[in-house]
Amino acid sequence: MNILLINSIGRTKWGGGEKWMLLAAAGLNARGHHVVIACRKGSMIALKAAAAGLHTIHLPIYTDFSVTGAWKLWRQGLKERFNVIIGCQNRDVRIAGFVSPFMGHPVVLSRQGVQLIHRSYKYKWSFQHFCDGIITNTRTIKEEYDSYGWWGDDFVKVIHNGVEPPVPVDEPIDIHQWIPRTEVTPRIVLSGGRLSKQKGYEYLIEAARDVCRVHSDVYFFIAGKGKEEGRLNQLIDALGLSGRVFLVGFHENLAPLFRQSSLFVLSSLFEGMPNVVMEAMMNLVPVVSTRVNGVEELIGVDGAGVIVPPADSRALAAAIVDVLSLDSCQPMIDKAKLRVDAMFSVDAMVTNLENYLKEKVSARAPRRCLVIQTAFIGDVILATPVVEKLRRFYPDCKIDFLLRKGNEGLLDHHPLLNEVIVFDKKGGKYRQLFHLIRRIRRTRYDVVVNIQRYSTTGIITALSGARQTIGFKKNGLSRFFTFRIDHRMHSSGPSEHEVVRNLKLIDHLTDPGFEMPRMYPQPSDFEAVKHDAPYYVMAPTSVWFTKQYPFHKWVELMDALPYTHTIFLTGGKGDAAVCEELKKQSRHPNVVNRAGELSFLRSAALMKGAQMNFVNDSAPLHICSAMNAPVRAMFCSTVPAFGYTPLSDDAMVLETHHSLACRPCGLHGKRACPQGHFKCGDIGIDAILNALPMETGR
Incomplete structure (x- = not known):
């Protein structure tokens, strides 16, 4: 857990509450949690925390209306992604409770070492609206607070203080x-x-x-x-x-x-x-x-x-x-x-505190989540790790997925999804947008994760009414999200994979671990594409011309592959004519054109059984990743540094041997080569064949 302890007590003051804070911070740190202490600059607690090696930040909180303190807390919250904030002064709790919705709704607790809440509407309203629970150290205070009748029996938790073993005295006092x-x-x-x-x-x-x-x-x-x-x-x-x-x-x-x-x-x-x-x-x-x-x-x-x-x-x-x-x-x-x-040992205190914080964080766990990715086929596939990870961390959470019309078949029979919501952009975009927002607001999602980086989905996210709205800063409406991060992409040098970038959106809800994309073909899908003889799959087309391995090169590759293997050509309905022409021009005797015939899941099943899949930097590459199918990917105008490389165990990217200043010419490629030479497509057939393992029959 990421835990923030706030204590805005005066600079010269030091007592039991401050000692408790340092003991709790040290104990929780020792158990693997990340604890930050926020206090006034130059205060005794700041000096002692620093001397103890505890992570300390300075917050200028002097009243309930400390604008600078609230702003700094918000900024720190976005950076540290706190799960829990514990305030030791009443004003700390009110400031944290006010800022909480803008930093991902961490659990806000009050730690009351002495009775600081009295019977008045001011305390009733502020603690009911800004606080998720109270930690106190005595039954007497709990009984007094419970007698107010403002909250349930479990709102106030008794966790006794702990005391450290005696410190050896080197020199007795005179x-x-x-x-x-x-x-x-x-x-x-x-x-x-x-x-x-x-x-x-x-x-x-x-x-x-x-x-x-x-x-x-x-x-x-x-x-x-x-x-x-x-x-x-x-x-x-x-x-x-x-x-x-x-x-x-x-x-x-x-x-x-x-x-x-x-x-x-x-x-x-x-x-x-x-x-x-x-x-x-x-x-x-x-x-x-x-x-x-x-x-x-x-x-x-x-x-x-x-x-x-x-x-x-x-x-x-x-x-x-x-x-x-x-x-x-x-x-x-x-x-x-x-x-x-x-x-009253420190270990018992920290154990009780840790268990209570875990309980509160667990109770705040999302019950309904929406993942948004309304872009292309490959983008939807690369968004599935977010679904996988959310379900792994929150097994009781109902997860819905919003995508564009035409892509819903990618998520057919997905066992982790509650519902797939289709956004038909062609059916009156803004009318559909209005109805979609109303539907999403009625569902009352706890978390909306927007992986798409364009403003239309930004409007949906910002108006969703969700407790947490998460997305990339590149989204034009991201300033209205409760949590946003950078989407870093480079054209050269090391770069994060798109899956890693997507998963970072939910690091604060899960952990920094990796998750593979996945699709879920059914047994009937595998049966429909069953082929007893060994075969290859080729996906030769792309929406973008400069991302597509040249037509004549595909023909050469087909002719160079063993005639003992079948070659299946795949693609959408719009690719059927191109694939048929490739079949006609090839001398290979066992070419089958299945473009436009197969659903997404049946294409995935076919690729899973192939001895090798040959693809461009396009959607079939990501289908191979989702199925862990062997793949050789020809990158023409785009580059691996963009972060869209295959993730299969048996995967390789092949590129031109030319050093081209014009490459890459864009993230998605072009309708035609801007330079007119298309040298980025000059990937030798021998290089592809040499990249094949011997058992594939080369």
Whole structure:
């Protein structure tokens, strides 16, 4: 999966949500997914993600109306082809949900570490329209959100946070930079997190006053930075605790402090699933915590920690005194460690997250797809790999195919297609176009893949009403598609095959793998063309004169082939006269003219059984590819670099030995040679015969 994690939190902020994002990204990356983190430039999460080697982009999202942020997200989405976007702030979700339809409708999820949605129409409307689900880390938040009645029971998913194993401490922290060295065996009560009102540190400081009256060897360390630092220092001074309670600043790694601590205290007024409590439990430090979201799930009821009401300094002080007065905290520590290992490991978190994302992506899988290719016979055949691949990835998807009238026989009996739709361009083109668009809109396709590069099909695609509309940039209406790519073709040097170019249209829905074109003749088709003696098939014609191997050369080739073999001439009804004239001029005794007699599928069956097929750069070449039939293709005015070469196992392209500056003279060829010499058709008969395997009877 291609996954985008967005967190537009302020540059100096760092907490559990940001830590979760980095752990999730690293874990999913390690399992083969492509994860990108989007955040503000220069933010703490950007710096830490870069230090961890995670792929990071910068998005300037500051409000719900961050036009630049939305534009950059859209551009990045087209480039990365995200399957899933997870927003960690509400504005991230709204921006992603707004842009989603223009980047292929990835799944948009909200990750809620604390309760960020409240009962108001603003939240109801935005999350119903812009979000496909919510990930939270506690049952408490899920129960609260479900009580709103805005969505089904499965809309909010609980995935508990995970905590990493303790990091070995190379150098212990020197606590005597705060505590007098005369204190030989001080006991440290540690707390940590942003210095904000949410953390309830004023209640912890008030509790410290009562604890210090009972235990003279206890000192309180609060690790973190934030806006409340000045006010908390004033409170410490006012309560006469300047020598017993210390704000020790931000520590990226709390492990050295955990090693020195006798107790960890969470005094928060509200939380999600507090990572810092999990870290304390994993580092074998007993825990006292206020009863906030996630804590009861984390500590449980079997004595893995002590839970007190929030905003109650006396209850907090009493719990701290009780734990510090125990002869041994080992039973509590052991239970806490077992609980964290079993339920709150990073591996368990990533596994649950991965399974949930796969489930959501699968639910978004297309149920109805339309593939459009209204060009020539060969183009339709080269579009069939898209059908094959879509069905392989989405076996329950109903796939329809739109083609021009006259080509529908190519897809007769196609086992993977639900319906073949015929566009009769000659029957009042624009009237037919109007009715076709209405029909397509009524079907409500999830995905429309337009392989044709002309504007008529662009209109159909843009007005289809499909959730995803996909095509090539060369299509004049592609700017109105949700997803489009380049169609790169070169006249020289290495070039992608047309099948590869077509399959790239659905890479973001499938994978970059290759798929062969296919046709599906029935047993009756093979029976109708059955021929017991060995035979060749020749398809000597083409719509374009300069793509056609010269007439007299075909005669020479026929005469040079073994008389023990039959030669079948094939083509359309319009080719019958040419083929008959070739038969007359050839001295070969076993020539059969079947031009105009066979359907597409019977022609394919005939070619499949041939010892060799001789073709131009035209539709019969691609029929051979679809049947994996042996083929020798004469390329005259066109070149292999265009990407239309045969794909059969036994295939070879033959070209002129002349170096011609005028070749190729066009993508489709010309009605006549522009230079008048037609040297591109000078492909020697000996070269063709030498290209045949011995077993074909040459």
